[in-house]
Amino acid sequence: MARHVIAPVDELPPGTRKFLEIDGRPIAVFNIKGEYFGLMNRCPHQGAALCEGPLIGLAQSSDPGEIEYTKLGEIIRCPWHGWEFDIRTGQSYCDPRRFRVKAYPAHVEPGTSVVKGPYVAETVTVKVESDYVVVEL
Amino acid sequence: MNIQFRESLEAASSLTAKNATKTAIADCDIHPARASRTELYPYLAKRWQHHLEVYGVHAYQGMMDGPPYPKAQPNASRRDAYPPEGGPQGSSLSFMQKQLLDPNNVQLGVLNPLNSGQGIRNHELSAALCSAINDWQIDKWTSKDKRLKGSIVVGNEDGLSAAAEIRERAGDKNFVQVLLLSRNVEPLGQRRYWPIYQAAEEAGLPVGVHAFGFGGNPITPSGWPSYYVEEMVGHSQCQQSALASLALEGVFERFPKLKMVMIEAGFGWAPSLAWRLDNVWQRLRSEVPHVKRPPSEYIREQVWWTTQPMEDPERREDLFDVINWIGWDRLLFATDYPHWDYDEPSRVLPAGVSEDNREAFYLGNAKKLYGIS
DSSP: OOEEEEEEGGGSOTTOEEEEEETTEEEEEEEETTEEEEEESSOTTTOOOGGGSOEEEEEEOSSTTOOEEEEEEEEEEOTTTOOEEETTTOBBSSOTTTOBOOEEEEEEEEHHHHTSTTOOOSSSOOOTTSEEEEEEO | OOEEEOOHHHHHHHHHHGGGGSOOEEEEEEOOOOSSTTTTGGGSOHHHHHHHHHHOOOBTTOSOSSOSSOOSSGGGBOTTOOOTTOSSTTOOHHHHIIIIITTTTEEEEEEOOOSSSTTBSSHHHHHHHHHHHHHHIIIIIITTOTTEEEEEEOOTTOHHHHHHHHHHHTTOTTEEEEEEESOOSSOTTSGGGHHHHHHHHHHTOOEEEESOOOSSSOSBTTBOOSOHHHHHHHHHHHHHHHHHHHHHTTHHHHOTTOOEEEESSOSTTHHHHHHHHHHHHHHHGGGOTTOOSOHHHHHHHHEEEEOSSOOOOSSHHHHHHHHHHHOTTSEEOOOOTTBTTOOOTTTSSOSOOOHHHHHIIIIIHHHHHHTOO
């Protein structure tokens, strides 16, 4: 599993996302309340750029008339057909048996570690004093 | 390690560039939009421009100037379909070319403008707006991209002015069909609409019936439902009423060369509707002696169906059973671009279809019906 440096932490504040292509694969990395998640930017249903959709919450109902709205900002809604996926896991809420978005682990590493070895970003100016968001795939 | 930062749209277009060798298709339901409220003014007499400014537009549904239900996405459209130059989704030819026509190798694209002057209480205004929309289709779309063909929009509640508009446009190669909507003041087989069918038959143009409309009736026969989801499934119920009316009022019998296209209301219901019609017709034919043959025969001979929203049963065999009844020569592929429930051409048809049927489904049927060589 290769690690790819995405951006300095400052460039990806909470609530934002960054689109990129790694090894020909369209990826988006999200910062949800300080946690980082990577998703394949392609809806498994009909292939739309899934991660361009709005971030919403999860509306659930135990009984008709009772509505619970949770996971605010953690659900991505496809820009075409509105299929909902959990950003943390790639799990579909429409058809969890058959559809899942490929999720990639993302986390923060100190600059001193990402400049070493093979993990040097080519298109980001790496400042050793910063922390960097790293995605694995 | 190779990291590239790209705007996602550029990534999409680099993917679609690879698709330039895709098999050609027809897209029989594309929705062009106006970039602004006043974009039609150059095609409207001053009298109607002033009328719009002073009085606005009043539809039969009353107290509403938009669709009766909120839509799932802004303008009921894909969120990635906003043109880069601004304006609503579907309002830019160059972006439509880049996002839909080029990457999918669309050889024939049929335009179905919505919110275009149909179902308005003031019939003179309705006729003027429809005529303006037709001029606008030529100026902004069909004259600029020969793949695109327009639908003649008519003031549907006034059969005589609608027929006049059809006769005015007859023979104009910019247009390939007449457009009606499914929600009308009365079921579509009724006599007030007959002049439309007569003029279309004379002009050799199919009549498309697209879901939606502003006729004032609820989408379901049991009243106004609570949710947009119900409206979405209501379109098929609405279309079934329209088709039953066309068959039982004798429209197909009276206009035997008339071709109807059921647009955006599904087709999985067609066999069962036809079976029920035949069943009751056999018992009650004396009530409708003008219907001389089993209704299913007219339907099989005179009706075509666009695919979007494509039926999607769990077992593909179920889909094939339905299509085998309808006929592989009767389906017209459509995406519904730029609307949110868009069907992606490469994803809608399951494997297991013969090459001939695939070709008919994606292109051949449409070229034949619409007379495109």
